[in-house]
Amino acid sequence: xxxxxxxxxxxxxxxxxxxxxxxxxxxxxxCIISSAPQSQVLEMPAKKRVSDLEDxxxxxxxxxxxxxxxxxxxxLDPTVPDAADLVERAVADYGCSGxxxxxxxxxxxxxxxxxxxxxxxxxxxxxxxxxGILWGNNDCSRFCHPADLEILERFPKLRxxxxxxxxxxxxxGIAVADRFKTMARLKDGRDPEIMKDVVRRNVNVHxxxxxxxxxxxxxxxxxxxxxxRREQLQLCYEVLGADALVYGTxxxxxxxxxxxxxxxxxxxxxxxxxxxxxxxxxxxxxxGSNVLKWLGKK
Amino acid sequence: MGSTTKRSAKDAKGNxxxxxxxxxxxxxxxxxxxGLREKKGSTMRTDCHIHVRGGKCEAGxxxxxxxxxxxxxxxxxxxxxxxxxxxxxxxxxxxxxxxxADRRRLVGFARIEPQLAGxxxxxxxxxxxxxxxxxxxxxxxxxxxDEFMHPVYKTIEAMGMxxxxxxGILWGNADSSRFxxxxxxxxxxxxxKLKxxxxxxxxxxxxxCIAVVDRFVDMAKRDGRKSSQVWIDCxxxxxxxxxxxxxxxxxxxxxxxxxxxxxxxxxxxxxSIIAGRMETDIRLLRELGCKQEEIxxxxxxxxxxxxxxx
Numbered sequence: 001x002x003x004x005x006x007x008x009x010x011x012x013x014x015x016x017x018x019x020x021x022x023x024x025x026x027x028x029x030x031c032i033i034s035s036a037p038q039s040q041v042l043e044m045p046a047k048k049r050v051s052d053l054e055d056x057x058x059x060x061x062x063x064x065x066x067x068x069x070x071x072x073x074x075x076l077d078p079t080v081p082d083a084a085d086l087v088e089r090a091v092a093d094y095g096c097s098g099x100x101x102x103x104x105x106x107x108x109x110x111x112x113x114x115x116x117x118x119x120x121x122x123x124x125x126x127x128x129x130x131x132g133i134l135w136g137n138n139d140c141s142r143f144c145h146p147a148d149l150e151i152l153e154r155f156p157k158l159r160x161x162x163x164x165x166x167x168x169x170x171x172x173g174i175a176v177a178d179r180f181k182t183m184a185r186l187k188d189g190r191d192p193e194i195m196k197d198v199v200r201r202n203v204n205v206h207x208x209x210x211x212x213x214x215x216x217x218x219x220x221x222x223x224x225x226x227x228x229r230r231e232q233l234q235l236c237y238e239v240l241g242a243d244a245l246v247y248g249t250x251x252x253x254x255x256x257x258x259x260x261x262x263x264x265x266x267x268x269x270x271x272x273x274x275x276x277x278x279x280x281x282x283x284x285x286x287x288g289s290n291v292l293k294w295l296g297k298k
Numbered sequence: 299m300g301s302t303t304k305r306s307a308k309d310a311k312g313n314x315x316x317x318x319x320x321x322x323x324x325x326x327x328x329x330x331x332x333g334l335r336e337k338k339g340s341t342m343r344t345d346c347h348i349h350v351r352g353g354k355c356e357a358g359x360x361x362x363x364x365x366x367x368x369x370x371x372x373x374x375x376x377x378x379x380x381x382x383x384x385x386x387x388x389x390x391x392x393x394x395x396x397x398x399a400d401r402r403r404l405v406g407f408a409r410i411e412p413q414l415a416g417x418x419x420x421x422x423x424x425x426x427x428x429x430x431x432x433x434x435x436x437x438x439x440x441x442x443x444d445e446f447m448h449p450v451y452k453t454i455e456a457m458g459m460x461x462x463x464x465x466g467i468l469w470g471n472a473d474s475s476r477f478x479x480x481x482x483x484x485x486x487x488x489x490x491k492l493k494x495x496x497x498x499x500x501x502x503x504x505x506x507c508i509a510v511v512d513r514f515v516d517m518a519k520r521d522g523r524k525s526s527q528v529w530i531d532c533x534x535x536x537x538x539x540x541x542x543x544x545x546x547x548x549x550x551x552x553x554x555x556x557x558x559x560x561x562x563x564x565x566x567x568x569x570s571i572i573a574g575r576m577e578t579d580i581r582l583l584r585e586l587g588c589k590q591e592e593i594x595x596x597x598x599x600x601x602x603x604x605x606x607x608x
Contacts, residue, residue, distance in 0.1 A: 109473055150473035171502035171540075175467040176475075178537065183469060197571050199534040199562065238539040 001288030003029040004262065006128065006163060006221040006248025011035050011050065011058040015065030017255035022069060025259035029069050029291060032254050033100045033128070034059045037077040040104055040137065052086075060094030062254075071097035071295060073128055076116065079106055084119040091123045097295055102130040103143040109151035117155050126159040126294050131166040131173055132223050146173040149216070153180070159215050159294055161246060164223025170232050173218060174239050180216035181205075181244055188212045205241040206282070214244045217294050220286070221248035222265065230272050237273070242282035246290045342598035344371040345572060346462065347497060347533040347560025350393060352377040355566050357399030363569045364403060371402070371601060373462065374565065375434040376409035379471075383416050390420065394428035405605065407432040407462060410450075413440060418453040425457040431605060436464040437477040443485040451485075455492040458607035465496040466503060466535050480507040486527060487514075491608045494528055495558055498535025504544045511552045526556045529604055532579070532596065533560030542582045549583075554592035558600050 009032045022030055034055050050058070056074060063072040074090035076083060076099050090096040099120055106113075108129065120127055129149060134141045146166040152158055166173025182201050185194050191210040193203045204210050218240055224232050236245055249265045251258060266287060273283050292298035364372065376393040380386035390408045397406035408424040410417060410433050424430040433454055440446070442463065454461060463483060468475045480500040486492050500507025507530065514528035530552060536544045548557055559579060561572045576597060583593045 109476075145476065147467070147476045148473075150475055153472060169502075171504070172467075175502035179467055179469055179475075199575065200538060202537050202539065235539060239537045 001028045002026055003288050003291040004249050005031045005219060005246045005291050007251040007254050008033045009254050011055050013062060013255040015062050018070060019066060021255055021258035025262040027262060030254060031071045031073055033073045034075045037075055039077040056090055056094050059096060063095045067095060073098040073100040075100040078113040078116045083116040087116060087119045087123060091125055098126045098128055100128045104137045104140055105143060107143055108148040117158060121155045121158040124296050128161050128163060131162040132164040133168055145169055146176045149176055161217040161219040161294060163219040163221050165218050165220055165232060165236060167223040174235055177216045177218050177240050177244055181214060184212040202239050211243050214293060218245045219248055220245055221250045233272050234276050237278060242285045245286045246294055247287045341594050342370050343368055344598050344601040345369055345561050346373045346531055346558040346601050347562050348372045348374050349564040350374050350377050351564050355396055357396050357404060360565050361400060367569060367573055371405060373405045373407050375407045379411045379438060383414050386411060386414055386420055390424050390428055394430055401429060406430040407434040409434045412447060412450045418449055421453045421457060425459055432459045433461045435461060438471045438474050439477060441477045442482045451489045451492055455489045460493040460604055462495045462497055462531055465500040465507060466498040479503055480510045484510060493608060495531040497531040497533050499530055499532055499544050499548060501535040508547050508551045511556060515552050515556055524608060525603055529556045529558060531558050531560050533562045545582055546586050549586055554595050557596045558604060559597040
């Protein structure tokens with residue numbers, strides 16, 4: 001299986017064009033992200049043509065053609081008063097499979113967003129959080145530190161991912177994901193190594209028999225410049241293991257050039273993983289099937 | 299010195315530097331084996347980061363394990379953050395009692411929650427009445443650079459107590475890691491006699507930790523100080539794949555004289571893991587080109603230098 005957990009769409013793509021491009025790219029599943037909400041339109045005027053509700057409807061039309069292969073992520077601005085209701089509407093009425101958020105001069109840990117997190121948790125869909133440097137939203141990167149996501153510990157059934165592995169704060173992103181996974185492994189109690197010495201916590205991290213449900217996924221979508229890529233993939237794999245990573249490309253459309261983009265990114269990452277000695281089964285999980293766990297489908 | 303009962307007044311306060319004695323007593327008064335440094339030609343080994351769990355904790359088994367593992371001295375940090383002034387006093391009293399079995403080897407660091415009422419008075423009591431040598435703090439939804447900390451720092455500085463601060467990712471205290479970034483600790487620059495160590499090499503903010511310490515190392519050289527105001531507590535936190543690189547950078551930038559070995563284990567409990575952990579760090583330091591004397595500083599004698607007042 002091959003998947004892409006991170007593709008932006010304009011909103012006017014046709015389902016048949018997306019599916020054609022997916023076939024050409026050899027993709028079994030793609031997560032498409034709606035365009036920026038109205039509250040951010042002033043900073044990205046060229047990308048916004050329609051209302052948020054119309055965007056939601058367009059997303060619904062795109063995923064309707066093949067709900068198994070096209071997964072819609074509704075881009076939510078949690079500062080709007082009806083954020084929690086919008087979540088429910090996107091998922092229940094328009095078939096969205098997840099929520100996308102970019103902290104735009106707000107912090108993930110602010111209590112005013114807790115009702116939205118609770119509703120997302122209740123709807124059993126994941127959040128795809130932007131983490132790391134941001135090229136839009138003016139001076140917004142400082143709101144996108146991975147450590148800000150620790151607050152999601154308060155929502156024990158909520159699954160989420162940290163896009164771009166938080167680059168340039170990749171170590172911070174790894175530390176946060178490692179924290180969530182290690183705490184779950186300690187609570188689980190099956191892994192003798194981690195029960196004996198938590199400092200050696202990565203020793204059995206690749207053993208399937210000690211795996212625990214993952215809540216915090218590292219989204220490997222670039223952000224990382226080429227010079228960083230190999231080292232970051234190695235660190236993510238060594239510390240977090242294959243079960244905590246999902247693959248994406250950050251494409252800007254789903255109906256054109258998907259195959260070319262996939263070929264470039266996927267071939268590079270798979271080559272790096274093989275050079276690092278990662279097992280084919282683990283590559284398959286990272287590049288393909290883990291997304292199903294993140295989506296709550298497996 | 300033949301035993302704890304014959305210590306000088308200075309040593310009784312936990313300030314002792316002399317490890318030259320040949321006989322020690324455990325908490326029950328029985329003669330103990332010698333620490334490693336006391337053997338002719340042997341090397342001092344210390345651990346700056348051992349937690350004391352709440353509840354019953356006896357010094358005897360700790361000292362016995364230290365003898366077996368050839369650990370000369372350990373920093374024991376009081377049990378978890380207190381929620382009330384009464385709980386704070388209880389934690390400090392218990393730690394003092396534990397360390398009183400052998401204050402030269404069991405170095406008590408009060409685990410202080412600085413937002414509690416009466417914190418500065420309690421810090422003075424820890425030093426003057428309880429013989430505790432240092433302070434351990436962990437920012438829990440407060441930042442080390444918050445202004446409310448200034449009187450706390452001022453008191454600790456006046457008492458000549460070093461602080462071991464948690465820095466880096468935190469697995470407890472809910473979403474508190476963001477308060478533990480190394481750069482937040484630059485605030486101690488306003489208290490020049492205060493000495494602190496940043497635990498866990500600040501991981502995942504190792505570079506930030508090294509940058510902060512390097513700044514203070516450089517300042518110490520310029521100001522002619524005995525040692526840097528800010529040190530690196532190398533206690534893990536670093537996952538194994540990060541460890542060597544973190545040590546390499548710390549050595550290259552800040553240098554062995556400001557690095558302390560710690561294990562992050564807890565008592566009561568089995569301390570035997572320390573041996574393997576020390577071996578790993580010694581191997582890594584050797585691979586990084588450290589001389590034996592530098593290794594001995596990091597895993598041994600630096601702790602005494604850290605405890606010295608400026």
